[in-house]
Amino acid sequence: MSMIRSICLFCGSNKGAKPEYEQAARDFGRTLAEQGITLVYGAGKVGLMGVAADAALAAGGKVIGVIPEFLKAKEVAHLGLTELHVTETMHQRKAMMAQLSDGFIALPGGFGTFDELFEILTWAQLSVHGKPVGMLDAAGFFQPLLAMARHAVEEGFVPVGNLELFRADADLSKLLDWMRQYQPQSVPKWLELSKT
Incomplete structure (x- = not known):
């Protein structure tokens, strides 16, 4: 049983093409606040990022950007977050977000979202961390990505x-x-498999 405190x-810095994406972000922020879970994210005020943060703050939650x-x-x-940390580089940003968090969830987004998701999955694969990684599959957004993951296994x-x-x-x-x-x-x- 993992303690999930943060x-x-x-997620995307745009709201996307379907209203379900924005609704999922709003529900996500509110739910975390209601469960006393701190939201850690990339500090944006725009897109799904801003929607989730605003929903968490409106419900009395703690949000760290x-x-x-x-x-x-x-x-x-x-600029209305509980805490705002400013880093010099994107790499420092991602490392700090990972350090502050007990788990990770991706909502729909673009290349930046994929980058963060795959980096954190790669870190899990390499046992750099042992934290859970989830995808909130709003409107089936992640189905093509899941198919690609299965394809990579098959290949x-x-x-x-x-x-x-x-x-x-x-x-x-x-x-x-x-x-x-x-x-x-x-x-x-x-490498370990090739030695057996």
Whole structure:
């Protein structure tokens, strides 16, 4: 049983093409606040990022933002957060977000969201961390990505056990329950497999 006191959110700086995405972000922020879970995210005031943060704050939640100086200078930072940390680089931003969080959830987003999600999955694969990684599958957004992950397994690039490092679910309560029950997986690396 994992103590989930803070969750790092990866999501779009746009709201996307479907109203379900914005609704999922709003429900996500409110639910975390209601459950006393701190929201950690990239500190944006725009897109799904801003929607989730505003919903958490409106429900009395704690929201911690981490943003690199160059993005803050572009005036995209949310200045109404509980805490705002400013870093020099994107790498420092991602490292601090990971350090502050007990788990990670991705909502719909673009290349930045994919980058953050895959980096944190890679860190899990390498046992850099043992924290749960989830995807809130609003309107089936992550289905093509999940198909790609299965394809990578079938083509011999991802050990099948690594599919257990994360979970996708359209139901946030089920996703949070899974995160609380999560036990880090010990999946053999390709280098280890090649020695047997």
